[in-house]
Amino acid sequence: MLLKGRTAIVYGASGAVGGAVAKAYAREGARVFLAARNREGLEAVAAEIAAAGGRAEVAPVDATDHDAVEAHLQAIVAKAGPVKLMFNAVAVDDTQGQKLIDMPRDKFIAPIITGMKTWFSTGTANARHMAANGGGVIVGISANAAREAYDIMGGFGVAMGAIEHFLRHLAVENGPAGVRCVCVRSPGSPDAPGVREAFLLHAREEGITLEEAERRAGERTPLRQLTPLAQIADVAVLLSSDLAASMTATVANATGGAQVD
Numbered sequence: 001m002l003l004k005g006r007t008a009i010v011y012g013a014s015g016a017v018g019g020a021v022a023k024a025y026a027r028e029g030a031r032v033f034l035a036a037r038n039r040e041g042l043e044a045v046a047a048e049i050a051a052a053g054g055r056a057e058v059a060p061v062d063a064t065d066h067d068a069v070e071a072h073l074q075a076i077v078a079k080a081g082p083v084k085l086m087f088n089a090v091a092v093d094d095t096q097g098q099k100l101i102d103m104p105r106d107k108f109i110a111p112i113i114t115g116m117k118t119w120f121s122t123g124t125a126n127a128r129h130m131a132a133n134g135g136g137v138i139v140g141i142s143a144n145a146a147r148e149a150y151d152i153m154g155g156f157g158v159a160m161g162a163i164e165h166f167l168r169h170l171a172v173e174n175g176p177a178g179v180r181c182v183c184v185r186s187p188g189s190p191d192a193p194g195v196r197e198a199f200l201l202h203a204r205e206e207g208i209t210l211e212e213a214e215r216r217a218g219e220r221t222p223l224r225q226l227t228p229l230a231q232i233a234d235v236a237v238l239l240s241s242d243l244a245a246s247m248t249a250t251v252a253n254a255t256g257g258a259q260v261d
Helices: 016-027 039-051 066-080 105-131 156-177 193-206 210-219 229-240
Strands: 007-011 031-035 055-058 085-088 136-143 179-186 250-253
Touching: 007 016, 007 066, 007 105, 016 031, 016 039, 016 055, 016 085, 016 229, 031 039, 031 066, 039 055, 066 105, 085 105, 085 229, 105 136, 105 156, 105 179, 136 156, 136 229, 156 179, 156 250, 179 229, 193 210, 229 250
Parallel strands: 007 031, 007 085, 031 055, 085 136, 136 179, 179 250
Antiparallel strands: none
16 A cells, blocks of 8 residues: 555545545545535545545535635644645636637636635645645646647636646745645546536537547547546555655646647
């Protein structure tokens, strides 16, 4: 087990990506605290983890509320000891389907504000805690749009780019205290509901079916497929483990070669 005995917080654990990572962390031996606003969704993920023999506890929090995140973290520490792993999969609530010249400013900027609020609150709180307690690993999720421009993406790509660069800054500042900060870049897993909705928007724009849009996207990668959620979660486990001890201030390309580094 790559993460045995470590305490982890997964923010956005009621969603598809957060839930997949939480289950992978638990599978690898971590004690996982599932965080999000939706308790019902968290309870469902916790039940799956328990059924598989893992350890997970539900600890709801609004990740945009800085003070609430701090109090939530301290409550977990009091219960389970130092937190060593953190994954943030909180949705940025972006709106796609319009060109920038047609999009209201508030719609464009909303995902950037949401992304930076959640990341500043969760990232700084956990980095501060980890730095004072022997180090740890902070992991995020981004998308191809962080680096490559696409049509009708609204503020999503800008938000993803901001998240990646925020993690670089956090890594440089806290690396001397043993805190690693890394990011997984996903091409958009077709088995994630939010990704399917985005594909549907783009399919309508191109006048093709959802299945055709997904097939075309997969065919554009060297591996001829889009990366499923389980493989994204496995990359998060690898980055969180000691096998990646020399990796920080970087992005792991899990796009199946959709973007060539």
